Amino acid sequence: MFNIDKIKKDFTILKNNPTLTYLDSAATSLTPDVVIEAMNEYYYHYRATVHRSMYANGQKADEKYQASRETIAKFLNCQINEVIFTKSTTNALNLVANSLVTKLNGDDEILTSALEHHSTLLPFREFAKQKGLNTKYIPINKYGEITYDNFLNTVNAKTKIVVLHHVSNVLGDVVPIKKIAKYCQENNIITVFDGAQAITHEQIDVKEIGCDFYAFSGHKILGPTGIGVLYANNKIAKDLIFEYGGDMAHIVTIDDVTTKELPLKLEAGTPSIAEVIGIKAAIDYLMQYEFDDIARHIYELKIATINLMKEIPGIIIYNENTKNGIITFNFENIPTHDVLQELANENIAIRGGHMCNQLTLKYLGVNSVLRISFYIYNDLNDVKKLINGLKKAASQLAWML
C-alpha cells in the first residue's frame, strides 16, 4: 500500500502550498518532481528536434522520444506503432473523428450516449452532422447507466462507429466497453473509447478490451499538460491521415505525397518532445504502484468522505454507489459557485460547474454540480480539511436558505 507522507514529498508543489487541499485531480493531477526533472533535463542538456538530427543531442532526443512510446506500448499492451502522441484526449478524439467520419457515407451512423463529455460527443456528432450523417444515442437505464443490453437494443446495421467514455467524468460509472468492443469487432464496427478518467486508476489493456481507438491525457496521470496518447489499432490506422505536414510526409512531389509508416504518419509537425518525455516519467512513477491499490485507495477516501458528508445537512450526493474516487454533489438550494468560493477561501480545491458534460447534468436535472476527486497524494487529513471546509461553507451560506 501507499506511504502517503512519502508520496507527498515527491510533489514539491505540495511543499510550496502547505495549506492547499487539492481535490481536483479528475480535472488535472499534480506533477511529481521526477516528471518535471525529466523535462528539465531535456531542455537543459539535450534540447533538439526528433527524427531528423545527426548530432548527439538529436540522437538522445530520439532515444528518449522512442523510449516513451515503448513504455506506453507496454503500459497499454499494444504494439509500438499503435501509440500516437497527440496534444490531449480532446485532440486525439477530434483527429480520429475527423478522419473516420470522412470515410462514412449515406445511411452510416455513429452510436454514442447522452452521458458523454463534450470532447467525446462533439467531434463525432458535429463532423457527422457536417456530412449529413446521423448520431444515435444508447438509452440510459433507470440507474443512469449505459448497459450492454441497451447497447444491443440500439446498435444496428447502419452503425459504423461506436464512441463512448470508459469512466464518466461526472459520476464515475464504468461503461461495459469490453463487451461492447467484442460485439463491434464481430460486426465490423469501429470502437473509440475516451479513457481520460479510467487511465488514472485502472490498468488498461487495449488488446483485452479489443477496441480500435483509446485516448487519454498525460495531465490526468501525473504528467504534463499538452500531451495526449491515442492507441490506434494499426489495421485501421494504417489507412488514416490525421493532418498533413512535416514529419508525416515521405515523398512530396509537385502534385502528390506519400506518407511515412505508422506511427509517424499520424504525428504531423514537430511534436511536444518534452511532454512526451514527461509522460514516460509519469507512467514510470505511477507504475511503482499497483493500479488495484490506487483504485482501492481513492475509493476508501471516497467512502470515508461520504460518511462524513452525510453529517452535513442539505448535501445531495449523486454518485454514492460508483466505485471510484469521485464524489459529485450539491448543497440543496445553494448555488455551486458560492460553495466553491467558500472552499477557495480555505484553499480547498474542488471542481464546480457543468464539468464539460452538459448532457449528464441535464440527466441529473441541474445546471451545475460540485466534484471532489482523489488521487494517490490525498489522505484522510485532506478529507478532514474538506469536511471542515464544507461545514464552514454551509454555515457561512446559511443566509441563502
Add this chain to the structure above:
Amino acid sequence: MTNDIYRQVIMDHYKNPQNKISSPLNDSDYIKREALNPSCGDMVTIYVKFINEQIIDIKFQGEGCSICCASASVMTNELNNLSKVVGLEKINQFANIIKDGVVDKEYDFEDGEAFVGVSKFPARFKCAYLSWDTVGKIIRELDE
C-alpha cells in the same frame, strides 16, 4: 473574508430579487437576450424595453450564484430610465467597480456600490458582470 463580498445589500437582492420573473416573457416590446455562464451554472435571460433612446424597463429570469442573481436584480434598477448612451457609460463604470474596487460618484450608483468587494475575487467578475454586459450588448446591437 467572504464578508467582503456578501454585503447585506447583495444578500437582500439575492433573497428578494427585484424585477425577476419566474417564467419567460412573451412580449414583443422587450428585447430578449440570454446571459449564460454555463461553465459555472449562471443561466439568466434579460429583457429590456426601450422607447426611442430610453431604457424604460428591465426584467430578468433564471438562476445562478448569489453574485450573479443579486447583480442582475441591482442592474434592473441601476440602468432603468437611463438613455442608451448613459446606460453604456454606467455599465463601464460598474465594470470598474467590480474589477478595480473604484466607485465613480458621478454615476449615482445606489446598490451597485455594494459590489465593490467583488474586486477582491477576480473569479467572480464574470458572475457580477454577466447581466450588465448583456444589456450593453443589447444596446450596442440596436445601434449597429
